[in-house]
Structures are given as C-alpha cells and as structure tokens.
Amino acid sequence: MSNWLKPLLLATVLVAFSAQAQQPIVIKFPHVVSEKSPKGQAALVFKKRAEEILKDRVRVEVYPNSQLMGDDESLEALALGDIQMIAISLSKFDRLTKKFQLFDLPFLFKDMAAVDRFQASPAGKALLTEMEPKGYLGLAYWHNGLKQMTANKPLIKPEDAAGLKFRIQESDVLETQFRTLKANPQKMALGEVYQALMNGVIDAQENTWSNIYRLKFYEAQKHISETNHGVIDYLLTVNARWWKGLPADIRAGLEQAVREATAQNDANSEKSNLADRELVVKSGKTTIAKLTPEQLAAWQKAMQPVWVRYEKEIGPDLIKAAQSANK
Numbered sequence: 001m002s003n004w005l006k007p008l009l010l011a012t013v014l015v016a017f018s019a020q021a022q023q024p025i026v027i028k029f030p031h032v033v034s035e036k037s038p039k040g041q042a043a044l045v046f047k048k049r050a051e052e053i054l055k056d057r058v059r060v061e062v063y064p065n066s067q068l069m070g071d072d073e074s075l076e077a078l079a080l081g082d083i084q085m086i087a088i089s090l091s092k093f094d095r096l097t098k099k100f101q102l103f104d105l106p107f108l109f110k111d112m113a114a115v116d117r118f119q120a121s122p123a124g125k126a127l128l129t130e131m132e133p134k135g136y137l138g139l140a141y142w143h144n145g146l147k148q149m150t151a152n153k154p155l156i157k158p159e160d161a162a163g164l165k166f167r168i169q170e171s172d173v174l175e176t177q178f179r180t181l182k183a184n185p186q187k188m189a190l191g192e193v194y195q196a197l198m199n200g201v202i203d204a205q206e207n208t209w210s211n212i213y214r215l216k217f218y219e220a221q222k223h224i225s226e227t228n229h230g231v232i233d234y235l236l237t238v239n240a241r242w243w244k245g246l247p248a249d250i251r252a253g254l255e256q257a258v259r260e261a262t263a264q265n266d267a268n269s270e271k272s273n274l275a276d277r278e279l280v281v282k283s284g285k286t287t288i289a290k291l292t293p294e295q296l297a298a299w300q301k302a303m304q305p306v307w308v309r310y311e312k313e314i315g316p317d318l319i320k321a322a323q324s325a326n327k
Contacts, residue, residue, distance in 0.1 A: 024059040025250065028083040030068040032190060037214060038272050039087055039142060039234060040064050042265030050257040054250060066191055072170070078239050079135050087142055087234040091171040096131045098313040102322055104173035105310065106229050106303040107296075110326045112143060112270065115231050118325035123318060128235075137240035139255075140262045143269040144208050146228040150221035151204035154289060158302035167193050167205040174206075174230075177306050194220060208232050210269065213276035218286045226290045227299060236262070 027050070034040050047060035063069075069077060071088045078086050093100040102108070109115045118124045119141045128138035149155050151164060162182040168174040170187050178185040186202050190211075196202045197220035205217060206229075212218050236258065243251065281288060291299070311319060 022056075024056055025246070027058065027060045027085055027254075028063070028068070029060060029085040029087075030063040030066075030074050030083060031087055032066045032071055033064065034214060035062075035064045037210065038265050038268035039144070041268055042142060042261045043087065045264045046257050046261035049260050050254055053253040053256055057250060058254070070189055070191070072189075078237065081239055081242060084242055085236070085238050087236045089144075089169055090141075090231075090233050090235055091169040091174065093131065093136075093235065094171055094173070096134055096136065098310075099127060099130055099315060099318060101171070101173045101310055102314050102318055103231055103233065104171050104177070105314075105319070106177055106306055107300045108319075108322055109146075109231055111228070112146060112231075114325045115143070115233065116266075118322045119233075121321060121325065123321035132240045135240050136237050137243055138235045138237050139258050140236045142234040142236055142262060142265045144232040144234060145210055145269055145273040147206045147208060147230040147232055148212065149204065149206050149225045149227055149229070150212060150217055150223065150286070151225075152222045154223045154287075155204070155225040156289060156291065156295060158299050161204070164203040165201070167196065167202045173306060173310055176309055177303060180303060180305050190215070193217065197221060206230065209273040209277040209280065213280050218280045218283060222286055224280070224286055224288045226288060227296065229299065229303075 029043055029046070031039060031043060035044060043062045043064070047062050050058050050060050068074075068083075071086075071092055074083060074086045074088065075092060077083045090100055090103040094104070109118070124141075128140075131138070149161075151161075153160065153164075155161055158181055161178065163184070165184045165186050166178045167188045168178065168185045169190075175185045175187070183204075188196060188202070193202070193205055194215055194217060197205065197217060204221070207215075207217060211232075212224065218224065246254070280286065307319075
C-alpha cells in the first residue's frame with residue numbers, strides 16, 4: 001500500500017467508527033391500542049421525555065394500534081431482541097410464571113387504590129424481576145382499570161352467564177372463571193372483539209370502562225353489569241440483557257422517563273374510566289346495572305372455586321399479600 005494511502009484509509013476508518021459511535025440507541029415500542037388511550041399517551045410521554053433527557057443518544061419509535069405487531073408476537077420479539085419495550089396485559093405473562101395469575105383472580109382487589117398498594121409493596125415489586133431468568137424485566141405497572149361484564153342480556157345473577165360465549169384474554173384463570181359460571185370462554189385478540197360481537201361469534205366480554213367506550217363495545221352490547229370483578233393492568237417490560245447492557249447514565253435517563261410516563265398513565269387511566277363511563281351512559285345505547293352488595297356477593301361465591309383451583313400455583317403467601325392491600 002502506498003504511504004500516502006495509509007493516512008487516508010486511517011482517517012476513513014476513524015470517521016466510520018465515529019459515525020457509528022454517534023448513532024442513537026433505538027427503542028422500538030409497539031402496542032395494540034390507540035394513541036389517545038391512557039397507555040397510548042403514556043408511551044408518547046416516555047418517548048418525549050427519554051429523547052429530551054438523553055438528547056440524540058436515544059430514539060424511541062412507538063407503534064400504536066398493532067401497526068408493528070400484536071401483543072403475543074411482541075412478547076416473542078422482545079425475547080429475540082427485535083424490539084426493546086412492551087406494555088402488555090399482566091394476563092399475558094402467565095405462560096412465563098404462574099405468579100402473574102394472581103392478577104386474574106376474580107374479586108381480589110376491592111378498588112384501584114388496593115391494586116396500587118399491592119404493586120408498591122415488597123411483594124408487588126418482587127414480581128417485576130420474577131421473569132428475569134427467562135429474559136424479561138418489568139420496569140413498572142401501568143393501570144388500565146377494573147373490569148365490567150357486557151352482554152346482550154342482563155347479567156344480574158351468576159346463573160345469567162350460563163351458556164354465553166365470553167371473550168377472554170389468553171389466561172387459564174379467566175378460562176376457569178367462566179367455565180365455573182357454566183359459560184363458554186373464547187380466547188381472542190382485543191382487536192377482533194368488536195367485529196366478533198357484531199357478528200354474534202361471541203355473546204359477551206369483560207373489560208374496563210375505557211376499553212368498552214373507546215373500542216365501541218357498548219354499541220354492540222345491550223347490557224353492562226358494573227361488577228368491578230377484576231383488574232386489567234399492563235407490565236412495562238424490557239429485554240433484561242439489553243437493559244442491563246445499557247450505559248448507566250442512559251439507563252438512569254430512561255428510568256426517569258419511565259417514572260414520568262407511569263405517573264401520566266395512571267392519572268389518565270383513572271380520569272378516562274370515569275369519563276368514559278359517563279359517555280357510555282349518555283350514549284343511551286346500552287343499559288348499566290349497578291349490582292347491589294348482595295348481588296356482588298353471589299358472584300363472589302360463585303367464583304370462589306377459581307381461587308381454590310389456583311391457590312397452590314400462585315402461592316398462598318402471595319395471595320395473602322395482595323388481600324392485605326384491601327385493608
């Protein structure tokens with residue numbers, strides 16, 4: 001090689017290495033809901049604050065409305081490192097650890113304040129790292145809200161659910177819940193539910209007020225029973241190896257963005273469920289039955305076998321820790 005070429009080649013290599021070093025860390029964050037939902041807004045807050053705090057060292061790409069992939073695909077893609085962050089329903093993690101089945105137990109929490117207290121407790125925080133040996137690390141819980149039941153017939157007594165085809169999330173506990181009521185649970189992606197209700201493929205479903213309104217389930221169902229019988233929350237999750245391999249200062253900046261996005265999500269979730277319930281009422285397209293304490297007690301009694309079935313798998317101590325948050 002000519003002597004005059006050596007400095008030129010060295011300079012070219014140094015420029016290439018410099019350009020590579022300056023490339024931002026890309027964080028792909030897909031989810032399945034609208035940008036206007038509490039989770040959708042929180043994802044955008046995370047993007048905004050992460051990029052503000054870390055400047056050009058990080059770029060967050062948010063993909064709402066299943067634009068990139070669905071929840072089930074995202075769980076696998078996160079493990080493979082194809083994406084870096086997800087926020088999917090707690091129910092989805094029961095395939096990785098039986099402890100997350102806790103959140104699907106019917107009538108476990110009396111309100112969202114109790115959910116908050118448990119998730120902030122030592123037992124709740126310990127669950128964030130429960131799946132780390134399998135490559136998943138939880139960063140935060142994001143609230144959605146408590147579930148109500150909708151159907152094309154009034155659901156006042158547990159017996160009213162018998163024979164109905166209920167859409168459920170991918171959850172063995174929820175499947176057992178509705179089989180206990182002599183209903184027919186149908187596992188189905190959230191994005192398919194509205195059309196399935198309209199076409200009569202399913203008869204009923206359970207969801208938060210926010211989802212019932214924003215996904216227009218109230219237009220496809222004549223009756224809603226206000227049961228608050230379960231919780232739908234999300235786990236903000238990253239690939240554990242990727243997260244721990246980040247430079248400490250970048251990880252600290254992302255942690256700050258996560259805290260701010262979590263606070264935004266939870267505040268929006270509470271407001272959204274209250275406001276969306278009122279919008280469903282004002283629509284006049286469905287009737288809402290607010291069950292009495294006696295009626296709710298009958299549902300609780302009917303669903304008690306679910307607790308018996310899963311107590312050993314989940315762990316009695318973990319269930320007791322969750323119950324203590326109701327006090």
